[in-house]
Amino acid sequence: MAGGGATVEELKDVLRETLENRGALGNVRAHLRAEVSNALEDRTGLKRPDISNENLIINELIREYLVFNRYRSTLSVMLPESGQPDTPPFDRDFLARELRVRENENSRKLPLLYTMLSNAQANK
Numbered sequence: 001m002a003g004g005g006a007t008v009e010e011l012k013d014v015l016r017e018t019l020e021n022r023g024a025l026g027n028v029r030a031h032l033r034a035e036v037s038n039a040l041e042d043r044t045g046l047k048r049p050d051i052s053n054e055n056l057i058i059n060e061l062i063r064e065y066l067v068f069n070r071y072r073s074t075l076s077v078m079l080p081e082s083g084q085p086d087t088p089p090f091d092r093d094f095l096a097r098e099l100r101v102r103e104n105e106n107s108r109k110l111p112l113l114y115t116m117l118s119n120a121q122a123n124k
Helices: 007-024 023-046 054-069 072-082 092-099 112-122
Strands: none
Touching: 007 023, 023 072, 054 072, 054 092, 054 112, 072 112
């Protein structure tokens, strides 16, 4: 390019870096992995077993943790791969009651997994 303009390769590098910094590239990669996994499962005819109540709750705890930490790419793969229903997240109060988690004002600012760990460590 004449006049000191950026080359196509330089523009590609800047675009790639921008997409990575925004998390968009990771999301696309994660979505692609999830779709490939789903396509392979469909092709082999294997049906995912029904999800147990225990797995539903564990997956919800993991979902809350992933959302809190902004692990969007991981979440976009985990939900379809785990067979978690495509519904809004479970109510936090419901999960806390089901798991008998003692909470306070500060613990409510964090995912339940953090509170469960803290409670377990305090009970040692």
